[in-house]
Amino acid sequence: MRISRLKNLKLLISDPSDIFYFTGFYPQFQAFLLIDRKPVLFLCEECRSKIEKHGLEKLKEWVSGEEVGIDEKNLAVEWLKKLEIKPWPASQLIKKLRMVKEPEEVEKIKRAVRVTKEILEEIEIKGREIDVEWQIRQKLAEKRALPAFQPIVASGPNSRIIHHRPEKRKIRKGDVVILDLGARIDFYCSDITRTLGGDRELRERVLDIQGRIIDMLEPGRQIKEIDREYERLLGRKPWHSWGHGIGIDVHEPLGDTILEGMVLTVEPGIYQRTGCRFEDVVWIRKKGARVL
Amino acid sequence: MRISRLKNLKLLISDPSDIFYFTGFYPQFQAFLLIDRKPVLFLCEECRSKIEKHGLEKLKEWVSGEEVGIDEKNLAVEWLKKLEIKPWPASQLIKKLRMVKEPEEVEKIKRAVRVTKEILEEIEIKGREIDVEWQIRQKLAEKRALPAFQPIVASGPNSRIIHHRPEKRKIRKGDVVILDLGARIDFYCSDITRTLGGDRELRERVLDIQGRIIDMLEPGRQIKEIDREYERLLGRKPWHSWGHGIGIDVHEPLGDTILEGMVLTVEPGIYQRTGCRFEDVVWIRKKGARVL
Known part of the structure; x- marks a missing residue:
């Protein structure tokens, strides 16, 4: 118990x-x-x-x-x-x-991740940012999932704003679009971010940083060590932390040390003329992180 | 300001x-x-x-x-x-x-009430309680409204439970069904309850009590006085209060006295073998309450 x-x-x-x-x-x-x-x-x-x-x-x-x-x-x-x-x-x-999840908790987070990924594949980027937000909310309800948080749809210059709230800005062809959304199913959350369009090199750089951080995630690793490496990879003070715990709450504390059985997100971001962020949910196993 | x-x-x-x-x-x-x-x-x-x-x-x-x-x-x-x-x-x-709403706040609550009433008319009572809950959540998203709270769908004996959470109970023909739901639009909430089916006399009695309370709601009226009258009309200690303030939050405090410009819900209920509750949102004008 x-x-x-x-x-x-x-x-x-x-x-x-x-x-x-x-x-x-x-x-x-x-x-x-x-x-x-x-x-x-x-x-x-x-x-x-x-x-x-x-x-x-x-x-x-x-x-x-x-x-x-x-x-x-x-x-x-x-x-x-x-x-x-x-x-x-x-x-x-x-x-x-x-902080450390039991197998049945991981199963619930997996389901929430699966639904979020389905929505990311189905979504049509058209109209205004709020139109896309409502498209996400409708798809969540159709799939019998609650939103884990207010979905972020950040287009063009708005992509620089980390917690941007969708507004009436019309999304134009060629715009960068950041989608950051999560489903909540059976009380467990997911949180996934994708960046569509924009500078390809920037996208690859952020994905590379994400991969390097995921590679570091093994039991016993100090959070401070990852913080330092993230700052080194960015070459500057981060705009936001590289990730957070996730479970019943969409943001859960991580403690000092990575432990087997933790579930967390890895979400490096770079914000220049436009922003770029990728976020995935990972599960810490004995040998390292497994992307859910 | x-x-x-x-x-x-x-x-x-x-x-x-x-x-x-x-x-x-x-x-x-x-x-x-x-x-x-x-x-x-x-x-x-x-x-x-x-x-x-x-x-x-x-x-x-x-x-x-x-x-x-x-x-x-x-x-x-x-x-x-x-x-x-x-x-x-x-x-x-x-x-x-x-507590006292400005005209533009009342307009927003009115819109939330309108959407909620539309959903109450469109809803099909079929399947399990949770199926009806998801039907409500889908319709809310289609109409670009957030749920103001987790919708209540309470059928049969569950109708006695005031804050019942929809469960997997299959709704049968002839069951009493209580629907208690609200939309949130532009940050303002509605909260409406309808009881379908069940004992007709009970329904009429609750509606009569609701009408009598609404008739009492005029500027200057003491909340305690309404509490007393509600208890007298029920002939027993109430299961829950007769209403609550509403606005940015779905439950807002009412203070001691009814004031012009307040918006509140009136939601008397009687819970016997099955339950019965009706709830509407009213706006206090100089001459009395106006149902939105």
Whole structure:
């Protein structure tokens, strides 16, 4: 059991993705999972206000005055006061378990990747950026997948903007187009980027950097070492990091070291007159990274 | 200007919906709007970690050691420590401005309501609950609307569960089906519920209660008074509240008093052997509520 790996600690888990990880239930409203001798889930079954009125009293009885590990990156300030706990920061500890994926988690990410790649093959680049965005959203719904994040469709000069939001710009023949999208299936995410058109040499250079980083990804490798190599390959400070963990959340922390069983994205990018980025999802095996 | 109504206060705004309300920009990553003599938006343009490294130092310089109103229902615990502020709770104050809608906000909600009603007319009740859910999600994408929340499709005995999540239950002829869905267009939400089939008397009773509550909704009316009347009409403690504010968020607070210009939903429900709920969005005018 996942929770048993946290035993002998009193933890208050508040991030819905963490609660899903430990319980298999994804809360839509405020919920708390108290991990102590036995885990208890405090649920708001009806509406946000109900947990404050009912569940809160019980939860407070159990934790008030106690030293409790909290997810300081997620827990809202008001709960510290309401629950009267002595908090200690446990975000890293809580997230750490999620870094290494179990085989059934990898299977779900694979399905999300497969659907995303299908959409990338089917998509027609025509009309305005937002038209392409809606084409992506329609295809996701047709394939019974949720968007893992707002799809990026960045054309022409907009391709330099890393988290560009599709706008009414008409895509012209010969424009560079960056498509960055992900499906979420069974609560697990994918995140893939393709750059269409533009300077061929630039595309090859970015793909080469991506390949070199993927080659470095083996268990035991330090993240800092990859950061340094990425900076060296680019010949400058990166515009954004070379990748991120992925799973129940589209962005998950990576920790300090690559571990067997991690799933992450590799997404180097170069942004000049136009931008270029390629992103794939990889799974860390004993001998190195396998592109999903 | 909306922000000018908050002048002479030092406030740190962290809820993306609030930031959108004050700036017209909806941040996808952690962002802070500092309202002081002049408002400053601290944006994370690239990734979550960047604001911590760069924007944070500037923001900290400005607020460290100061008394700052925070959104205690939203701000994560870690920021209190990182920014070294003396916080005072300002959630209510910040949300209050959003309660009364401007005409262009009402127009956007109207569009979201229109699309939702179109979908409710087009939808075919067939297959399993999740099939109907995906039908709704597809129609939303076709109409270029986002789902305001996970659509509820609750059939047969599931209709008793207020926030039921569609499951693999096959919908049978003669089943009660509750559909509760909303579109989000231009960042504004709708939220409509219809009950199909089931006991006709029960349906008429719920609709009657809905009409009576709508009749009560006029500027100056106390929320508590409506709560009491709702309980009286049901003849028992309600399973859930009779309605909620709606706008940029699908659930917005209502405050103590009905005010001209508010937009809210009215959603009485009765849950017996099967459930029954009707929900509409209303706009408060000088003379009373207008159903959108």
